[in-house]
Amino acid sequence: MSLPNMHDAEPIPKAARAEIDRLMQSGDLFRYTAAENSPVALLEAEFAGMLGAKYALAVSSCSAALFLSLKALRLPRDARVLIPGFTFAAVPSAVIHADCLPVLCEVGDNYRVDLKDFAAKLPTVQAVIISHMRGHTSDMDAIAQMCGDAGIPMIEDAAHSLGTTWHGRNIGTIGAMGCFSFQSYKMINAGEGGILITDDPDLVAQAIIMSGAYEHNWKKHPVLQGAFSKWQNQLPLYNLRMSNLSAAVIRPQLPHLAKRVSDGRTNHDYVAARLNASMYMAVPEPLSGEDRAPDSIQFNLQGLSDEQVRNFAAAADAAGVKVQVFGMNADNARAFWNWQFIPNLPELPQTRAMLMRACDVRLPVRLKQPELDAIVDVLLTAIDAIAPNPRYGT
Ligand SMILES: *Cc1c(COP(=O)(O)O)cnc(C)c1O
Numbered sequence: 007m008s009l010p011n012m013h014d015a016e017p018i019p020k021a022a023r024a025e026i027d028r029l030m031q032s033g034d035l036f037r038y039t040a041a042e043n044s045p046v047a048l049l050e051a052e053f054a055g056m057l058g059a060k061y062a063l064a065v066s067s068c069s070a071a072l073f074l075s076l077k078a079l080r081l082p083r084d085a086r087v088l089i090p091g092f093t094f095a096a097v098p099s100a101v102i103h104a105d106c107l108p109v110l111c112e113v114g115d116n117y118r119v120d121l122k123d124f125a126a127k128l129p130t131v132q133a134v135i136i137s138h139m140r141g142h143t144s145d146m147d148a149i150a151q152m153c154g155d156a157g158i159p160m161i162e163d164a165a166h167s168l169g170t171t172w173h174g175r176n177i178g179t180i181g182a183m184g185c186f187s188f189q190s191y192k193m194i195n196a197g198e199g200g201i202l203i204t205d206d207p208d209l210v211a212q213a214i215i216m217s218g219a220y221e222h223n224w225k226k227h228p229v230l231q232g233a234f235s236k237w238q239n240q241l242p243l244y245n246l247r248m249s250n251l252s253a254a255v256i257r258p259q260l261p262h263l264a265k266r267v268s269d270g271r272t273n274h275d276y277v278a279a280r281l282n283a284s285m286y287m288a289v290p291e292p293l294s295g296e297d298r299a300p301d302s303i304q305f306n307l308q309g310l311s312d313e314q315v316r317n318f319a320a321a322a323d324a325a326g327v328k329v330q331v332f333g334m335n336a337d338n339a340r341a342f343w344n345w346q347f348i349p350n351l352p353e354l355p356q357t358r359a360m361l362m363r364a365c366d367v368r369l370p371v372r373l374k375q376p377e378l379d380a381i382v383d384v385l386l387t388a389i390d391a392i393a394p395n396p397r398y399g400t
Pocket residue numbers: 066067068069070093094096097137138139140163165166186187188189199200
């Protein structure tokens with residue numbers, strides 16, 4: 007079996023075509039032109055219903071959703087916002103964009119928030135963003151409890167976690183607001199796009215206005231109208247709206263989500279079992295209570311030098327499988343030391359050690375078992391080539 011294409015995003019279901027053609031004919035691409043039921047408004051209703059949230063607001067990206075969430079919390083300038091030290095650069099960037107200061111929390115070698123460091127830093131911050139990086143869920147019971155006890159609002163960055171559940175509850179519904187991405191390499195592909203969900207009418211009313219519902223366009227959102235009256239003309243308009251065209255690409259993918267999630271999980275667990283047979287590779291276990299929705303796999307290399315890690319990635323690359331070692335690619339956007347736009351960027355020894363050994367391989371959910379085997383064979387052969395006495399399988 008030859009290697010599959012691991013780079014392409016999910017194709018768009020054919021069902022999207024008729025609606026896209028209709029929009030091209032009418033030119034009705036702006037979400038607020040129609041009196042009701044614009045594709046963006048329908049997406050919001052469907053997405054909120056699917057996740058069990060009261061309100062949804064579709065926007066231009068998950069970064070925009072995170073930014074609007076922070077603005078809706080009405081944090082003072084320079085408020086400190088606790089974020090994991092392992093996430094995508096979009097997260098500290100959204101904090102900076104909202105005129106706040108990112109405070110970085112250590113992350114363990116299982117890619118989850120280190121609760122000891124979290125507890126120590128929580129009293130020093132005014133808000134928290136938990137980023138479920140690559141879909142890995144931290145202990146949300148402990149985190150929600152600590153934030154609740156301290157009266158500190160928590161936002162979930164569920165950009166890459168759509169379809170994950172925590173004790174049966176949808177990720178993104180645990181915090182005050184949950185933010186998701188429709189960028190091409192997420193579970194639902196619209197090229198660009200994001201959505202935020204919440205049960206709080208006051209938070210969503212502010213986010214709706216700031217997203218660009220100028221004048222009385224907020225009346226086209228099914229939110230208690232009273233929530234808007236106090237914000238009319240009080241908030242800046244950042245114009246981060248979603249276009250109808252994006253919604254038309256996203257909506258026909260929603261019914262495919264459940265299958266994508268279960269295929270992705272089956273693929274991930276199959277590959278994880280094969281990689282774990284190698285003494286040099288360890289795929290961290292999910293936390294109990296977590297049902298993941300993976301479209302990639304992360305594993306830690308162990309017992310290898312920096313040079314061996316580099317050689318392994320190069321050997322796999324040469325054989326056609328791109329392995330990203332988060333901490334070893336120059337300028338990697340997921341390595342905290344590259345977020346040099348943060349004032350007084352701290353050192354996080356534990357997170358750094360993890361990033362120097364954590365590998366990332368895309369596993370598009372459409373792959374079939376022989377294709378997965380071809381990928382794993384490349385990875386195991388690459389380990390054989392660089393580690394003197396292969397000890398796997400013993
Ligand atoms: C993709 C991603 C983002 C950013 O999403 P955009 O829609 O591209 O802004 C933020 N956080 C995580 C964890 C991501 O994976």
